[in-house]
Amino acid sequence: MTKALDIVFLGLSLSSSWGNGHATTFRGLLRALHKLGHRITFLERDVPWYAHHRDLRDPDFCELRYYDTVDELRRNHQRDLRRADVVVVGSFVPEGRAIIDDLASLCTGQFCFYDIDTPVTLARVAEDDCDYLARRQIPYFDVYFSFTGGATLERLKSEFGARSAEPLYCSVDPERHHWTGSTIKWDLGYLGTYSPDRQQTLEALLLEPARRLPDRRFVVAGSQYPGDIAWPNNVIRIEHLPPAEHADFYSRQRYTLNVTRTSMIAAGWSPSVRLFEAAACRTPIISDCWPGLDSFFPASAIRTASSADDVTGILLRQSDRARLSMAKQAHSLVLTRHTGAARAREFTSVLRQPRQMRPVLDLNIESAA
Incomplete structure (x- = not known):
């Protein structure tokens, strides 16, 4: 797109990275869109668990606004939503079904969904157990952007009726994620919120x-x-690590571990933002195995493991030369293909494509409640 766009995002959180990976993803994408000259507004539900852990209160790349209820969103932000060139609703937005119904009839610009949790979303939608998206609403989006690529994109169209399904993977900001020069402190580390x-x-x-x-x-x-987790004595625990400290955390590790959620493994083509962050910091990565991993990192740029034997073998036997060569390749790949700037270009490129006719919204269906 050649003109500056007015883009409104409604997402789980931009202000707080506590207990969620959405904030990091939105920050990288929105910052890059702002650098391209687009006007960005982010609307976030004001909830206490994020309000108490905000690590980005006044972003310089977008206007961040809060709302308390769906009714308040309708009253106070209707004008901005109606005149926006693009409105993007994210996954896990509280009361997302009601919000999507409002916006489908309100938006005059492009109306999109950004699913940062695609396998989880589709499983819940199939069981009619998703409070932020209904199956019947999927065809109303001009574009369904997905964190998961591969066969899931075709499934979105053939099974769920998406008119357009495009990958929009997570990304990294090289200005914030880079090797800090810190002395290595840990042989292996992991960064991630608890998930059963x-x-x-x-x-x-x-x-x-x-x-x-x-x-x-x-x-x-x-x-x-x-x-009740029994942590070994040589495992240090850090309860919460703000995004500003991620780069130094990775830089202090000989290797970092990537662990993927079961639903993401089953779907494949679902890279975690931690993969890209670690690679940008030149930290060698050990990952669990999942379909599509080699489309992001070839075997020469990452090590995979499925058992403790695999991990101990890497830690004990891989040379520093091989370790650093692996990290260098991953670093080059990420800076070329997986930055926020790359995602912003992909996002706007998709919006250039001709729009299909949007179906008429039926608000008389019980599942809208």
């Missing part, structure tokens, strides 16, 4: 290696871990 479906893999690929290698140092950073 990741815990077994974290146990196998980090906690068990820590038990087997008591002279090595490990670290796990992230919130919401249960109090």
Whole structure:
């Protein structure tokens, strides 16, 4: 697009990265769109758990506004939403179904959905157990942007009726994620909020290696871990790590571990933002295995593991030369293909495509409630 666009995002959170990965994703994309000259507004539900942990209160790349209820959103922001060139609703927005129904009849510009949780969303939608999106609403979006690529994009169209499904993967900001020069402190680290479906893999690929290698140092950073987890003595725990500290955290690790949620593994083509952050910091990555991983990082740029034996073998036997060569390749790939600037260009490029006729919204369906 050649003209500056007026873009409104409604997302889970921009102001707080506490307990969610949405904020980091939105920050990188919106910052890059702002640099391209577009006008950005972000509307966020004002909820106490994010209000108490805000680490970005006054962004310089967009206007951040809060609302308390859907009715307040209608009253106070209707004019901005109606005149916007593009309105994007994100996954996990509270009362998203009601908001989408309002916007589908209100928006005069392009109306899009950005799913940062696509496999989770589609599983819930299929069971009619998704409070932020209904199956019947999917065809109303001009573009359904998805964190997950591969076969899921065709499934969105053939099974769920999306008129256009495009990948818009997570990204990294090289100005904020880069090698800091800090001395290595840990042999292996992990950054991620607690998730039950990741815990077994974290146990196998980090906690068990820590038990087997008591002279090595490990670290796990992230919130919401249960109090009954038996952390080995050589595993340091960091309860919450603000985004501003991610680069130094990665720079202090010989290797970092990537662990993928079960639903993301099943869908494939679902890279975590932590992969790109670590690579941008030149930190070598050990990852669990999932379909499509090699389309982002070839085998020469990453190590995969499925057991504690795999991890301990890498830590004990891979040379520093091989380790650094792997990190260099991953770093080059990320800076070329997976920055916020790259995603912003992909986003606006999709919006150039001709729009299809939007169906008439039927508000008399019970599932809209």
